[in-house]
Amino acid sequence: MSKTSKPEQCSPEAEVRESWAPRWGDVYRVAVVGAGSWGTAFARHVTLQGLETVLLCRRRDQAEIIAATGYNPDYLRQLRLPAELKVGVYPGHDLSRVDLVVMAVPSKGYAEAAGQLASRLPARIGVLSLAKGVEPGTLRRLSEVVADLWAPLHPRLAVLAGPNHAEEVSLDQPTAGVIASCDQVFAEALQQLLSSETFRLYVNTDLVGVELASAVKNIIALATGMSDGLGHGDNARAALMTRGIAEMARLGLALGAQPLTFAGLAGMGDLVATCTSRHSRNRLAGELIALGHSPADVEREMGMVAEGLTAAPAILQLARTLGVDMPITENVVAIIRGQKEVRDSVRDLMLREPRSEHH
Helix, strand or coil, X not given: CCCCCCCCCCCHHHCCCCCCXXXXXXXXXXXXXXXXXXXXXXXXXHHHCCCEEEEEECCHHHHHHHHHHCCCCCCCCCCCCCCXXXXXXXXXXXXXXXXXXXXXXCHHHHHHHHHHHHHHCCCCCEEEECCCCECCCCCCEHHHHHHHHCHHHCCEEEXXXXXXXXXXXXXXXXXXXXXXXXXXXXXXXXXXXXXXXXXXXXXXXXXXXXXXXXXXXXXXXXXXXXXXXXXXXXXXXXXXXXXHHHHHXXXXXXXXXXXXXXXXXXXXXXXXXXXXXXXXXXXXXXXXXXXXXXXXXXXXXXXXXXXXXXXXXXXXXXXXXXXXXXXXXXXXXXXXXXXXXXXXXXXXXXXXXXXXXXX
């Protein structure tokens, strides 16, 4: 990709206008791939919406415990799952009569999981991606990974983003999110299908902007966690979040995204939640790093994936390819690679060359 090239944003030719309805009966059949916190909470939500749902784990032992007890042994351990929710493992599971696949797999394992599913899915499968990040190495957005791997199936693609902490969704606390797709009819069908009195969904056709916002906000949350770990206060946190939105928007605009997306749920909304919440893995990961923990050990200590640790180097590589300035991201990457200390990065950010706020 050259500095001047831009991937195509949603085009009229890419839009699909026919309705989206279940092909195998009167009830939608949904497979949620990935039994982490978000996949587990979302599978519960979908089941309670009256949809025929299966939660597909990567490991058979995890699936067997969930099936036997109704509880996930690894994530949201206190959450009682609906008896109607089926459980399986995604390597080998029969997906031939599924209407919607929900991808809740971390970015570093996303392509592998999608590749394992490709030969077992029906044509025109609906896909809703919950994952946040870009693929390391290829720098593809995760919807692009699916579109490339499942191209012969002509999938209908959408992404769900926003301030959607699994812990709160699993408790039916009020939550809002955005469904982004080039296929507005498909997005609106998902909006109707998945919305509830505790889960309000909006539609956005800016797929690029929503996906990039979801990836970059985790990096900024790492930075705010590092600031918290150093004992800095609300001023520093607010500055990092605000300048983080500026970085997010610069990258998005270089790739054809819409400016308003970054002021919405996938941008500002998710950024606020991820940078301030006690549930935020990325904020906690940044705090642990500032307290002296090795980035390589952080996820093991937390027992969960912090997507920002994977996304930061990939986003920085993408930004450099496009000639986009992302100083917070650049310093986060230097820290997690062991090239800089957190305090040195704070000093360097504060002493950058003076400039206009909107530069």
